[in-house]
Amino acid sequence: MLNKDIYAVVDLETTRTTSESGRIIQIAIAFVQNNKIINQFSTLINPHESIPRNVVQLTGIDSEMVMGAPAFEDVAESIHTMLSGTIFVAHNVNFDLPFLNAEFQRVGMPALDVIAIDTVTLSQIVWPTAPGFRLVDLTSYLSLTHGRPHQADSDALATGTLLVEIFTRLEKLPMVTLQSLADLPLVLPQNTKIVFEKALFKAKTLREPLPKQLQVIDGLAIRRFSNPEPLVSKSNMAYPAKRAAKQQLYGKKLVYREQQAKLMNAINKHYTSDSLSENPGESAFIAEAPTGMGKTIGFLLPFAYLANQTQKKVIVTEPTITLQTQVTETVNSTLHDILPFEVRAVSLKGRRQYLNLQSFKRSLQIDEGTTSLQFIKAQILVWLTETVRGDFDELHLMNAQDKFIAKLSQNANNPTGSPFYGYEFFERQYVLAENAQFLIVNHNYLAEYANELGTSQNKPYLVIDEAQNLPGAVLNQSRHQLPIQTWLARVQTAINLILQDAKPAIGDILRHIIGGEQLKNRLLRSLETLSAEIPQIQVSLYRRFLLNKKAPATQSSYEIALSNNDFAQFWVDQANHVKSIHKAVFNLEDSLQSLLTQFSDAKGVFSLGERQQLADFRRLLDNISQYEKQLTTFQQDLVDFPDASIFWITETQSHDSSNLKLSGGLLHTLNYFEEQVYPHFMSPTIIGATLFTSTKSGYLYDRLNLDKETATVRHYPDIFDFKNQADLIMVKNAPLPTSKDFSNYLARQLVDITTSVNQNTLVLFNSLDTIQQVYTQIQSNQKFQRSSLTLLAQGITGTRDKIKKRMQSEDGLVVLGAASFWEGIDLPGDQLRLLVIARLPFDRPNTVLQKAEEAVISSEGKHPFYQSTLPKAVLRLRQGIGRLIRTPTDYGAVIIYDARILTKSYGKTLRKMLPSNLPQKELKDSEIVQELKDFFDTHHKYL
Structure with a gap:
């Protein structure tokens, strides 16, 4: 970063990942000085051993x-001389430097004694x-040239360019941010932290003014925020109903799609008619729009015109935060670029975000x-100079802990007195x-804040995208738990914090404020009351509901x-205990x-540790209060x-003790x-790729409280040519998924x-336990070990998002995924070619919730399997198969290993709801390999 420094950017290609068993096959160096690449060196190395197949495939x-390349010992002295006196740089320096030094020492030369820095961690921070x-990933993100990834000469040059970009980025950071980065107790690979110290030294030398888009508040440099300009509406803009009008509007930005245009026109017609009912749930517009049709633009464009004309807002709710984004x-890019009037969208999320x-x-x-955690703070310091929201x-935080992030999102003490x-x-x-037509939320947000989103004066439009997921989101939002033993433990922890002598302590704070001793006694009295009353609730629950219903000895x-x-009677009987709590x-809370008030008034008295x-302590007491609120919630739900509510107790046995957890919510x-929900909005638009479970089923209408008679329903045909793009194989001789040997068979x-x-x-499962069994079997299989494939499993090798990211950029992956992989995963092209469904996606039977739902349906004279269990499975199966074909040029095969789709009477219903032109x-099982080989060998005929 200083002009005299020379950075030697090194990249190695090796036969293996450890220096004990691996050898270098290529080394490249790009020399950087004064933010320019001034020289390069590269050579292949003969390792005098065979190069593994996976390395050949990669490099x-x-x-x-x-x-014919030189051995390492032939070039070692020259390389050592080139690197001595430089600052050693690598993308993962803790691999390249130790590996290279091991090679030097192997041929009798000393290890390099140099300053070394790592561009991976630097990139994560800047x-x-x-x-x-x-x-x-970084060269693509920064639009840097990187012609031959995984070849050392190309990688070294790309890393050298990346290093220059890092230095340039650091030079643009304000001095206060660089100072904070230098002050943080960061533990970075080798000597990487020196980069921040050098950047700070240079900034102090140059003394550049603070960029106009930034401001410094109490030592933090943050982006300035200005209130947006008011939206300028143009209510005279006519909706482009005709094909020619749409094509003129699109220009070269969008391609005209016939089915998409029909959806647009149907929405516009529906909401400009005079026949819309104001009764909640009536006059809904329902559209099943398949993947590939362009349904998002299909509903956004007509609602943009409706909002512009009526001055109503449009609430769009999505199942996930990813889709919300x-x-x-x-709206803010595509629609903004083509519409003849201004359009804006804002994403609304809860405080913890x-x-x-x-x-x-x-x-x-x-x-x-x-x-x-210190590393995350460094990332946030830089992010504050960029983010407006x-x-x-x-x-994209690395190793972020939920508790730590929650701590960073929580309101601090005395916010009105804060700078x-x-x-x-x-x-x-x-x-x-306030100045946006579109408010984009997720289903959980809608469930919690529907009354705040809607207005009685000018009801907004409501679009429920992927609406089949909304009931589940509402149920999950409504359900709550009270782990009684955990609640009691929190109370005891609070008591101990007040009484402890270790410093810093709450007792010290109380001694330094006015009335502190009295406050201490009040706090202790309240906590000791809870410590006495909470066990009374637990004992009463046990005696009333569990005493004569012990769990089998084999169940924990x-x-x-x-x-x-x-x-309800239980709460009546426990009224005195509850009142006391x-x-x-x-x-x-009052104490x-x-x-907090006294603490705020005593400015400058307390140390950072005491603060x-x-x-x-405040977070702990808030947590105790939240548990108490659950008591009211249970009673209020009744x-x-x-x-519609259900309540249950879970007893967990551990170490001769019994822990009770009270759960409840909407059934x-x-x-x-x-x-x-509906009273706060115009008649809703219900849209999704998989809404219906059969041609006659009322499942959708029942779950979403929609009036079937007044609804406008549109089914749009499949866009993809499944006959040529896909292959569905149903295995007729597979053992039942409930059989003891099924996991071994599937593996x-x-x-x-x-x-x-x-x-x-991608292999879809219903159970993480089954994933574990199959994963273990595959990992130990010698045939799989000899292959170049990589096995990934949800909950074992990573989260869904981490595995998804690898699927988007790597080949040769076999992924075992459970619930969250059945939907919301977009993996076009080579990212996913083969989809395997281990068993039909029926809900787990015999749970409290399942039994209760079946009882409710039976009480209405209906059959639970056909009214609930089967429709849910149909939707899930349609969603799962929908992961495969994502574009008109995509192709792939599906295998279902659950023979019940062929042998059971309900199998016909499942098969009938799959794409009509999908070959079944x-x-x-002995015929599958050849069928797949034939399919993948001939797919190019379609392309």
Whole structure:
């Protein structure tokens, strides 16, 4: 970074990943000085051993290419001389430098004694929002030339260019940010932290003014935020109903699609008619729009015109935050570029999604003793100079702990007295929302804030995208738990914090404020009351509901459903204990508020450690209060949703003790949307790729409280040519998924199939336990070990998002995924060619929830299997198969190993709801490999 420094950017290609067993086959060096690449060196190395096949596949370097190359000992002295006196740089320096030094020492030369820095960790800090940090990811993200990834000469040159970009980025950071980075107790590979110190020294020398887009608040440099300009509506803009009008509007930005245009026109016609009912759930517009049709633009464009003409807002709700972000970007980029009037979208999220500046500022003064947390703070320091919204979803944090992120998003003590008051990110979204037509939320947000999103004066439009997921989101949002033993443990921890002598302590704080001793006694009295009353609730629950219903000795966990009448009577009987708990928590909250007020008034008295101790104590008491609120929620649900709620107790046995957890919430959404959601909006638009479970089923209408008679329904045909693009194989001789040997059988089948076709494969399961069994079997299979395939498993080798990212960029992957892989995964082209469904996606039977739902349906004179179990499975199967074909040029095969789709009467219903032109073949397992080989060998005829 300083002009005299020479950086030697090194990349190695090796036969193996360890220096003990591996040898270098290529070394390249790019020399950087004064932010320019001034020289390059590269040579192949003859390792005098065979190069493994996977290395040849990765690098393109084979044994023949290195046959005439020098041995390492022939070039070692020259390389050592070139690198001595430089600053050693590598993308993963803890691999390249030790490996190279091991090679030097192997040929009798000394290890390099140089300063060394790592571009991986530097990139993670200076570009915290980058989608990935492999060299290929970063060069793509930064639009840098990288012609031959995984060949050392190309990688070294790309890393050298990346290093220059890192230096350039650091030079643009304000001095206050560089100072904070230098002050953080960062533990980075080798000497990497020296880069921040050099950047700070240079900044102090140059003394550049603070960029206009930034401002410094209490030592943090953040992006300035200005209120958006008011939207200028043009209500005279006519909707482009005709094909020619749409094509003129699109220009070269969009391609005209006939089915998409029909969807647009149908929505516009529906909401410009005079026949819309104002009764909740009536006059809905329902559209099943298949993947590839362009449904997002299909509903956004007509609603943009409707919003412009009527001055109504449009609420769009999506099942995931990822889709929420994508739809927001579509409005603000695609629609913005083509519409003749201004259009804006804002994504609304809950408070925990946003960084709290005061909490973050406080965290900078604390060393939690965890290197990963300090690293995250460094990323956030840089991110603050870029972000306008402060939304954690913008970041790609490494090893982020949920508790730590929650701490950074929580309101800090005394916000009105904070220098950050008025600058917090959470409030900015509402300022932006005031001047936007589209408010994009997720299903959980809609379930929680429907009454705030809607207005009685000018009801907004409501678009429920992928609506089949909304009932599940509502049920999950409504359900809550009270782990009684955990609640009691929190209370005891709070008591111990008040009484402990270790410093910093709450007791020290109380001694230094006015009335502190009295506050201490009030806090202890409230906590001791809770400590006495909570066990009374637990004992009463046990005696009333569990005493004569012990779990079998072989089970460590036991569930029992509670009769709503018995549960209601329980709260009547426990009224005195509950009243005492409520009073104790009220006093606890009042005492805490007094403490915070006194603490705020005593400015400058307390140390940083004491401030952090109080913040932690406050979080603990808030947690205790939240558990107490669950008692009220259980009772309120009995009043508000007496017929739709379910409650149950889970008893867990461990070490001769019994822990009880009380759970409850909505069992179904009967009348929920009609009463809680639809009254706040215009008649809803219900849209999705897989809405219906059969041609006659009323499942969708029942679950979403929609009036079938007044609804406008549109089914749009499949866009893809499944006859030529896909192949569905149903295995007719597979053992039942419930059989003891099924996991072993499936593992053997997967090995045979994946090693034969060598395509990216996704295997869908219903159980993480089964994934574990199959994963273990495949990993130990010698045939699979000899292949070049990589096995990934949800919950074992990574999360869904991490595995998905690898599928998007790597070949030869076999992925075992459970619930979250059945939908919301977009893997076109080579990212996914083979989809395997281990068993039909029926809900797990005999759970409390399943039994209760079946009882409700049976009480209505209906059959639970056909009214609930089968429709859910149909939707899930359609969604799962929908993961395969994502574009008009895509192709791939599906295998279903559950023979019940062929042998059971309901199998016909499942098969009938799959794409009509999808070839369905019944084969024996011995015929599958040849069928797949034929399919993949001939797919090019379609292309």
